[in-house]
Amino acid sequence: MTAETSAKRKNDAATLIKPSREEAEAAVRTLIRWAGDDPVREGLKGTPDRVVRAYEEFYSGYEADPVDILSRTFEETDGYDEMVVLRDIRLESNCEHHMVPILGKAHVAYLPNKRVVGISKLARVVEIYSRRLQIQEKLTSQIANCINDVLHPKGVAVVIEAAHQCMTTRGVRKPGVTMVTSRMLGAFRDDQSTRREFLAMIGNTAHGSLSNA
Numbered sequence: 194m195t196a197e198t199s200a201k202r203k204n205d206a207a208t209l210i211k212p213s214r215e216e217a218e219a220a221v222r223t224l225i226r227w228a229g230d231d232p233v234r235e236g237l238k239g240t241p242d243r244v245v246r247a248y249e250e251f252y253s254g255y256e257a258d259p260v261d262i263l264s265r266t267f268e269e270t271d272g273y274d275e276m277v278v279l280r281d282i283r284l285e286s287n288c289e290h291h292m293v294p295i296l297g298k299a300h301v302a303y304l305p306n307k308r309v310v311g312i313s314k315l316a317r318v319v320e321i322y323s324r325r326l327q328i329q330e331k332l333t334s335q336i337a338n339c340i341n342d343v344l345h346p347k348g349v350a351v352v353i354e355a356a357h358q359c360m361t362t363r364g365v366r367k368p369g370v371t372m373v374t375s376r377m378l379g380a381f382r383d384d385q386s387t388r389r390e391f392l393a394m395i396g397n398t399a400h401g402s403l404s405n406a
């Protein structure tokens with residue numbers, strides 16, 4: 194592969210050549226052998242097929258476009274211009290370094306600028322970006338930036354609290370540790386009272402450190 198093609202691939206995931214299902218199943222059999230087991234024994238025979246189907250769910254976010262999801266907005270809001278907060282959105286992602294689960298919750302808020310979007314759409318945006326290979330910092334930014342770019346609100350805030358199984362079940366093995374990331378844009382970044390209102394609404398004093406960040 195020339196440097197040019199490799200750069201293009203890096204920039205445009207859509208140009209990646211997707212392997213066949215058979216190739217994907219063969220790769221799972223290889224990993225089973227790598228783990229030390231026999232992929233043709235009774236209990237494991239159907240495993241490659243199940244793993245590949247599970248991957249279709251875990252990584253379904255590559256097939257969906259969050260911009261599309263947010264494009265349908267409502268302008269009849271009778272002047273509603275207060276914060277919209279969706280809290281405790283269940284978050285299931287996979288870390289891009291170890292391909293093991295990142296589990297937690299996301300809180301998403303925005304300050305409408307004439308237009309609002311159906312709240313299920315916000316949860317859907319979280320889901321689309323989660324169902325890709327991720328690191329929590331990037332996931333947090335992508336959700337906030339997408340809402341900001343499409344809705345052009347007066348501000349956006351995203352806080353994610355999650356446990357990383359690559360840290361709890363392997364490596365340093367520290368169960369019970371959660372990582373908190375946040376991205377604040379517009380009024381949530383510039384206006385202390387907006388930020389405080391949001392943090393109070395998601396109701397967690399553990400975020401005290403974010404109020405002055």
Ligand SMILES: [Zn+2]
Pocket residue numbers: 288289290291292293357359360
């Ligand atoms: Zn990891």
